[in-house]
């Protein structure tokens with residue numbers, strides 16, 4: 001089929017399925033069709049780039065010039081990106097066709113793609129189940145075959161967990177492997193961008209396209225980018241696979257446990273060696289993450305104040321509110337105060353009122369942010385505040401160091417770690433939205449990779465015998481050992 005036919009094929013799947021799945025928040029059918037023609041010609045002439053033929057969707061937290069970058073937030077409801085993220089630019093330069101923007105949890109905070117102004121995304125395997133999150137739109141779009149690949153972001157599991165719930169491959173690269181320029185930041189020392197695909201080899205191809213140093217992101221590494229797809233042509237099955245006790249404890253569905261162990265045993269038959277390992281500080285991972293990530297989020301999200309960026313409350317309403325408040329104060333204390341002490345009381349009360357500008361900030365942020373985002377800003381502000389900083393933020397940083405050390409010790413003995421990606425299969429829509437702690441616990445197996453800056457991948461491992469939903473196996477490898485990670489994933493696939 002010609003590229004135009006391929007693109008039209010995907011577009012028609014989108015128009016058939018997206019109403020229900022709600023993965024895409026906007027589709028650029030005309031531009032995609034135009035690009036397909038141009039690139040189709042290049043293919044015929046033999047001048048097309050390495051991603052010609054790849055049809056891609058982009059998570060709405062990544063900037064693409066001229067298209068909405070709402071981050072699924074009312075705060076950015078009307079925001080259109082004014083430049084391309086480096087990853088988007090690289091995809092285009094290598095002749096990928098981008099078809100649209102994808103649903104997510106607001107500012108990438110969540111594990112279910114229910115915290116979104118676009119309405120929840122639905123799991124293509126069962127529309128009563130969540131897709132996982134926060135890159136739920138990215139996972140569902142691939143699972144429903146609406147495109148060949150997508151980009152998602154992973155701060156604590158947001159690529160791997162939805163990939164697991166939707167039954168696709170999801171790769172979180174090492175911190176610094178892929179430029180974050182043009183990614184609207186959630187927690188800058190954790191954020192990473194990676195592909196969600198139908199198979200491991202596609203993930204390798206897209207990683208190669210987007211990885212590498214970028215002068216616009218000082219934390220992007222200048223290590224050379226290996227030819228990941230070429231390395232996969234000769235997989236090496238004789239590897240050492242670490243099985244961490246701590247990843248198989250309470251709360252893990254026994255069917256998932258067995259499936260992960262089956263995967264490990266199959267790899268053993270192909271030549272791998274299984275090694276029992278321990279990550280003693282893992283038990284602190286969730287607490288550590290939710291202190292450090294919220295701290296960074298509270299700082300990153302300070303820019304959305306309705307003045308520089310984002311939703312601005314109605315100034316007339318603000319003035320009216322303040323006038324009414326002043327009125328109420330004067331009514332209770334007397335229009336001009338009663339006597340000298342009354343006068344002082346009144347002045348004090350009036351002085352304590354917000355200025356119109358401060359009230360405008362408050363109202364804009366109150367209206368613009370959803371509940372979960374507000375919760376995180378408050379948590380983050382709290383752990384950073386004077387008097388609490390050492391007890392929470394400082395201590396969490398020290399524990400992050402210990403978790404990193406745990407992984408370093410382990411990777412001196414094994415090539416990769418195998419574990420479940422999530423403790424359960426996709427849960428019911430609505431079942432955890434009002435229980436943040438339950439939602440956070442879902443990230444237990446993915447979060448540590450972000451704390452340590454290492455890479456991880458979800459590989460689908462068949463369907464669950466009870467609910468028929470996808471099960472995912474996770475591999476993790478040392479920082480910048482994407483070749484080793486992809487090799488293990490390819491063998492398990």
Ligand code: GLN
Nearest residue numbers: 108110154155156157158
């Ligand atoms: N679920 C985690 C959170 O809510 C991770 C999110 C992410 O990776 N962006 O923070």
